[in-house]
Amino acid sequence: MKLFTSRFLTIVTALALLIAACGGEGEEALTATDESLEGELNLVGSTTVQPLAEVLAESFEALEPSVVVYVQGGGSSVGVRSAADGSANIGMASREIKPSELHEYPELIVHTIARDGIAVVAEPGCTAVSLTKEQVKQVFAGEITNWNEIGGENLIITIVAREEGSGTRAAFEDMIMEDALIVDNAILQPSNGAVRTTISVIPGAIGFLSFGYLDEQTKVIAIDGVLPTEENAVSGEYSVVRPLNMVTYGESGEIVDAFLNFVMSEDGQAIVIEEGYLPII
Amino acid sequence: MRKNKRRLDAAMKNSLLFAALASILIVMLIGVFTFREALPAFRDIGLEKLLTESVWRPGEGQYGILAMIAGSGLVTAGAVILGVPLALGCAIFLSEIAHPNLRALVKPCVELLAGIPSVVYGLFGMVIIVPIVRGIDMPGNTGFGLFSASIVLAVMILPTITSVAEHAIRSVPKEFREGSLALGATKWETIQKVVIPGARSGIISAIVLGLGRALGETIAMIMVIGNSVIIPAASTGNPLSIFLSRARTLTGNIAVEINYATGLHESALFATGVILFVLIMIVNSSAKYLMSHGNTGKNR
Numbered sequence: 201m202k203l204f205t206s207r208f209l210t211i212v213t214a215l216a217l218l219i220a221a222c223g224g225e226g227e228e229a230l231t232a233t234d235e236s237l238e239g240e241l242n243l244v245g246s247t248t249v250q251p252l253a254e255v256l257a258e259s260f261e262a263l264e265p266s267v268v269v270y271v272q273g274g275g276s277s278v279g280v281r282s283a284a285d286g287s288a289n290i291g292m293a294s295r296e297i298k299p300s301e302l303h304e305y306p307e308l309i310v311h312t313i314a315r316d317g318i319a320v321v322a323e324p325g326c327t328a329v330s331l332t333k334e335q336v337k338q339v340f341a342g343e344i345t346n347w348n349e350i351g352g353e354n355l356i357i358t359i360v361a362r363e364e365g366s367g368t369r370a371a372f373e374d375m376i377m378e379d380a381l382i383v384d385n386a387i388l389q390p391s392n393g394a395v396r397t398t399i400s401v402i403p404g405a406i407g408f409l410s411f412g413y414l415d416e417q418t419k420v421i422a423i424d425g426v427l428p429t430e431e432n433a434v435s436g437e438y439s440v441v442r443p444l445n446m447v448t449y450g451e452s453g454e455i456v457d458a459f460l461n462f463v464m465s466e467d468g469q470a471i472v473i474e475e476g477y478l479p480i481i
Numbered sequence: 482m483r484k485n486k487r488r489l490d491a492a493m494k495n496s497l498l499f500a501a502l503a504s505i506l507i508v509m510l511i512g513v514f515t516f517r518e519a520l521p522a523f524r525d526i527g528l529e530k531l532l533t534e535s536v537w538r539p540g541e542g543q544y545g546i547l548a549m550i551a552g553s554g555l556v557t558a559g560a561v562i563l564g565v566p567l568a569l570g571c572a573i574f575l576s577e578i579a580h581p582n583l584r585a586l587v588k589p590c591v592e593l594l595a596g597i598p599s600v601v602y603g604l605f606g607m608v609i610i611v612p613i614v615r616g617i618d619m620p621g622n623t624g625f626g627l628f629s630a631s632i633v634l635a636v637m638i639l640p641t642i643t644s645v646a647e648h649a650i651r652s653v654p655k656e657f658r659e660g661s662l663a664l665g666a667t668k669w670e671t672i673q674k675v676v677i678p679g680a681r682s683g684i685i686s687a688i689v690l691g692l693g694r695a696l697g698e699t700i701a702m703i704m705v706i707g708n709s710v711i712i713p714a715a716s717t718g719n720p721l722s723i724f725l726s727r728a729r730t731l732t733g734n735i736a737v738e739i740n741y742a743t744g745l746h747e748s749a750l751f752a753t754g755v756i757l758f759v760l761i762m763i764v765n766s767s768a769k770y771l772m773s774h775g776n777t778g779k780n781r
Binding site for chain 2: 281401
């Protein structure tokens with residue numbers, strides 16, 4: 201009996217350690233080398249790219265019936281790291297790859313598969329219609345605190361933003377805020393959907409959303425007179441546009457290449473447009 | 482036969498021992514793992530900086546969790562202020578006043594509150610409580626903040642406090658009540674002067690257990706508290722307006738950011754977890770202490 205118990209204990213301990221270890225390393229991904237394109241493809245990363253990747257994966261699976269594609273969220277940083285440490289074949293990132301990341305993982309290869317605009321939106325009752333880029337920056341930095349300073353009524357501005365580390369926030373900071381910081385007392389919500397809902401219920405609220413989340417719940421604000429529409433983004437007039445990236449690390453293998461080729465093909469880019477993102481030219 | 486029985490006995494004993502050891506093992510593993518992940522943060526940032534700086538900007542390398550400690554502390558205080566009188570009133574009513582039939586109806590309802598998933602509380606707070614709180618006319622009030630969060634949390638800790646306190650009150654010996662009533666005290670005087678003092682330690686530990694529950698609540702808080710990293714401050718001369726301020730809890734800090742965190746940022750979030758772990762351990766062990774030592778006091 202003693203023996204039995206101690207063996208059982210060993211198994212449980214081993215299992216627990218294994219679980220702990222998995223947290224650090226993640227599971228080993230299968231890399232296919234077969235020429236008939238058979239195997240698995242693991243995509244991990246940005247929750248902004250995830251829905252698009254899922255649709256692309258479905259179409260790819262229809263083309264290559266022996267390939268199974270798994271798409272997982274986790275965030276842009278997780279995507280880059282997963283690609284680099286091999287736990288995913290392809291990492292997804294909804295922002296530029298940081299110099300620090302390229303420095304840490306020198307063999308990262310970045311493939312921009314689509315682009316996504318970020319729109320500044322306000323609560324539906326908002327009377328201001330257009331702001332300059334500088335005004336947007338001042339609003340989010342907390343230097344302008346009342347709508348009456350920028351052509352609205354006398355109403356305190358409430359900032360709604362994404363949390364630190366979000367790809368949408370990073371892109372917004374890059375393109376609008378530059379050196380300034382988003383004000384501390386901003387309401388922070390952990391997803392585009394939650395930001396949209398929050399803005400829609402607070403009088404005087406302003407925030408930013410990915411193009412895919414624009415609807416009648418919020419009112420879009422033109423920046424420097426240009427409305428955040430797909431047309432304007434494609435033509436280049438609307439400049440708050442970020443790349444959606446897929447990253448691979450070093451030698452990527454046939455399935456990965458086939459998938460990326462499909463994404464960049466006309467069919468793949470047609471899906472990008474269909475899903476509300478901007479194609480790469 | 483006899484030998485077989487003895488063997489079965491030993492087997493039972495060992496498997497029960499294993500069950501007991503498993504939970505210790507799991508707690509230790511979680512503790513060790515969390516601490517190991519937090520180690521780089523303690524080493525590179527330092528415990529003192531973590532605890533005393535109020536600026537949290539992982540992008541800029543600033544990791545102070547003072548604002549989150551203040552947020553967790555204030556929202557818990559708010560929940561206790563709102564929830565404890567309600568829970569104790571309910572416990573006293575259930576154990577001393579309610580007719581058994583009524584008790585049979587009310588008690589399951591209170592216990593049912595504990596079974597509602599916290600995300601449902603959060604949703605309720607977001608659609609019902611936040612808009613009502615927004616009606617309070619104060620500059621900068623958006624409805625999202627400590628007050629809404631305290632209300633939601635008060636309801637969430639209600640079942641914990643009520644059931645533990647009720648149990649404590651019911652375990653006050655019947656003779657105490659009879660003696661008091663025989664001396665001519667009214668029912669209320671008996672409750673006030675005999676029953677409640679007699680159950681004091683149990684009631685205090687009920688409150689402390691509720692406190693621990695409040696400190697650990699996460700998703701419902703994220704949905705109503707606004708998650709801003711600021712030390713809450715009163716916006717007007719009225720000190721109570723501090724509760725209309727937005728805040729972030731320790732738990733919320735981890736849950737909101739862990740998806741995107743890497744490197745030192747991730748480690749700092751684990752450090753937040755270690756601090757929360759220690760806080761809750763202190764709260765729970767003080768509840769244990771009060772439960773085991775309080776009863777030997779003068780009231781028993």
